[in-house]
Amino acid sequence: MDTTTNTEQLPTTIRAYLAAQEARDADAALALLTPAAVISDVGESFSGEDALRRFVTEAGAEFTFTTEITGVRRDGETWVVRHHLEGDFPGGTADLDYRFVLDGERIERLDIVVG
Numbered sequence: 001m002d003t004t005t006n007t008e009q010l011p012t013t014i015r016a017y018l019a020a021q022e023a024r025d026a027d028a029a030l031a032l033l034t035p036a037a038v039i040s041d042v043g044e045s046f047s048g049e050d051a052l053r054r055f056v057t058e059a060g061a062e063f064t065f066t067t068e069i070t071g072v073r074r075d076g077e078t079w080v081v082r083h084h085l086e087g088d089f090p091g092g093t094a095d096l097d098y099r100f101v102l103d104g105e106r107i108e109r110l111d112i113v114v115g
Helices: 012-023 026-030 049-058
Strands: 033-041 044-047 065-075 078-087 093-103 106-114
Touching: 012 026, 012 078, 012 093, 012 106, 026 049, 033 049, 044 049
Parallel strands: 033 106
Antiparallel strands: 033 044, 065 078, 078 093, 093 106
16 A cells, blocks of 8 residues: 555545535535435544535634645545644644545545544
8 A cells, every 4th residue: 555645646526525625615525425425523423415514514613724635545445535634623733534435436435533
């Protein structure tokens, strides 16, 4: 498993989702998910359009932070994008792995875990 920071190797769907999430564009992010998609953020799961919309628009909104992609790799059918965050949230820094599973051209599952 090679790790790189080159996001160009990611499927277009994942790059578009990351951009939509950063922009807090819920409509664009939701359009990239399957109808049965599940997002798990450090153990809390979200499914269904309303919960997923809330997650995309509200997760981390109470904090100011920067994020940098520090690694991209493929683990079987899962694409892993490591993010380094720094900001005014508890602890001040975090490394998170965004683990994407696709179903065709859409995201079926996203697990965000401490890296």
